Amino acid sequence: MFERMKLLLSDEEIDRLVKSKVLIIGVGGVGGACFEALVRLGIGFIDVVDNDSFDLSNLNRQLLSNMGNIGHSKVFEVKLRGLSINPSISINCYEMFLNEANIKEIPISSYDYIIDCCDTMTTKLLLIKEAIKYKIKIISSMGTGNRFDASKLEITNIWKTNYDPVAKAMRKLLRDNKINNKIMVLSSKEIPIKTHSRTPGSISIVPNVAGFYIANYVFSDIIKSGSDNNG
Secondary structure (H helix, E strand, O other), X not given: OOOOHHHOOOHHHHHHHHHOEEEEEOOOHHHHHHHHHHXXXXXXXXXXXXXOEOOHHHOOOOOOOOOOOOXXXXXXXXXXXXXXXXXXXXXXXXXXXXXXXXXXXXXXXXXXXXXXXXXXXXXXXXXXXXXXXXXXXXXXXXXXXOOOOHHHXXXXXXXXXXXXXXXXXXXXHHHHOOOOOOOEEEEEOOOXXXXXXXXXXXXXXXXXXXXXXXXXXXXXXXXXXXXXXXX
């Protein structure tokens, strides 16, 4: 599956991708697109965490959802998808809501990269703490809901984000926990559209572009260095 990639990358760079181990938390809109891209980029080890199942409301935006897997566990459907693309990939599934009580069930220190695409602030904070503790690179997705313009997405240090309510709340949590490390995030400069619902609105474009954007960042970082750490 690497014939076209070999026109652009060296054998050493491809080998680095094949040997890389990535953890993705949340495989919905952003995380599902990120997973798909990383599989096709040749990442050899991808573990996924999600306690949710696909439902009809996912069909408008979640790349890995379809009418055939509604009601099915996201992580196990994701594994089937990954193996159907690259039978050599290693995928471990953790069907759970990640928190302090169960995080030790996951071998956090073994990963080269943590990709946070979950919706829960306390889990995001926990992952950042674990990444700092074990000196693992991490990138965290902020808000993509209630937005139309994928061109306003960017990857930046969380302390430089604007117009993103999730990033604003995350910065406060970090300050409250005396964390001032450089944390790379996927954020949008687009002001969220106000709706009359507590559930964020979403279209297919923004979360999927966000997921591919994160995958591109991780891919580029791995082939360039494979060893630098955030912080």
